[in-house]
Amino acid sequence: xxxxxxxxxxxxxxxxxxxxxxxxxxxxxxxxxxxxxxxxxxxxxxxxxxxx
Numbered sequence: 001x002x003x004x005x006x007x008x009x010x011x012x013x014x015x016x017x018x019x020x021x022x023x024x025x026x027x028x029x030x031x032x033x034x035x036x037x038x039x040x041x042x043x044x045x046x047x048x049x050x051x052x
Contacts, residue, residue: 005042006034022049 013027
């Protein structure tokens with residue numbers, strides 16, 4: 001299931017990444033891409049680790 005991350009608070013992003021088995025700091029990376037760099041496609045977020 002795809003989740004729209006844009007509009008989520010940092011705390012909401014932390015919950016989402018933890019529920020998906022990713023480190024909590026990933027939420028900060030996603031927030032930076034969304035709200036500072038205006039990147040909205042996860043494929044363009046080049047510093048995110050891929051979940052195996």
